[in-house]
Amino acid sequence: MATPGGDTSRGNVTREGRHLLTRSASVGSMVVFLVLFILPAAGLSFIYHEKPENPQRMWDPEKGVGFLQGLQVVPFTLDNITVVNHTAQVGATTYLHCQVRNLANKQVSWIRRRDYHILTSGLHTYSRDARFSVVRSEEADDWALRIRFLQKRDEGAYECQVSTKTGRYGYLINLEVVVPEAVISGPIERHLQAGSTISLKCTIQGGLVPPQFIFWFHNSKMINYDQSRGGITVAMDHRVPTTSRLTIMNASLMDSGNYSCTANNIIPASIFVFVSEGDFKTAAIQRLESSTTSVTKTSNINFLLHLFSSLLLYLMNLTQRGT
Incomplete structure (x- = not known):
């Protein structure tokens, strides 16, 4: 035979259980709504990676720190965050490579550090020098800066840069141009x-x-x-x-x-x-004749300098006598 006190305790437990279920359902609905509607509308792209056997050090521009790639949401990453040295020969066509993954709606820009000139942004070129352009492969994550007919003055640092809401991220490539x-x-x-x-x-x-x-x-x-x-x-x-x-x-x-x-x-x-x-x-005479022209030019220049100096001294003496 059930007592009134026992019925009251059982009723309280039932009401608390229903309340917890209701709260859980609300939280679950909010998570589904956030994933299906809010994140895509904000233009964020997430890629889930299975945890590798040997985790790799990655670059997280949103956090500004490195993290271990594993069972987590990974924002876009740059393959290299250090200074890279690249050597090419004058007159050739060279490519400065920039590997960027999970880019979403962000833009990759190439900047020449010598004058901080923006050479390219996305697929657009902002340089009057037609030798500069960006090469983008649809199947690859490489945004390569192409420089044709390379010249010695092209030598210097170039920055591959991606702008985010937390700042700019990228890495430098030091280009050396060799002249044979x-x-x-x-x-x-x-x-x-x-x-x-x-x-x-x-x-x-x-x-x-x-x-x-x-x-x-x-x-x-x-x-x-x-x-x-x-x-x-x-x-x-x-x-x-x-x-x-x-x-x-x-x-x-x-x-x-x-x-x-x-x-x-x-x-x-x-x-x-x-x-x-x-x-x-005869060889000595030929050598003398080959150098006659240059010697004559040098003598003429020396004569003119001497004449100018003498004239200048004469004018200075006249000025001193007049005073």
């Missing part, structure tokens, strides 16, 4: 007897990409394919370092002069060759 240089083996002057063979070797140093061709010039005339003179051969070795050898048979006085070797986007090298008959007196 041609070097001709041996002394800068060669003295040869008429009838001998001129043999010059040119080596390309400091390049990342070997040149396809190396050109030889006698004074201002290219002689790689010169058939009018005859007896000229050019042999190129494409192994690293790239070399080219110029051979001129039966040298004559007409073969004297400046010889230079160069290639595309390479600092050229040059030497002087003096061909004489019998002894080196």
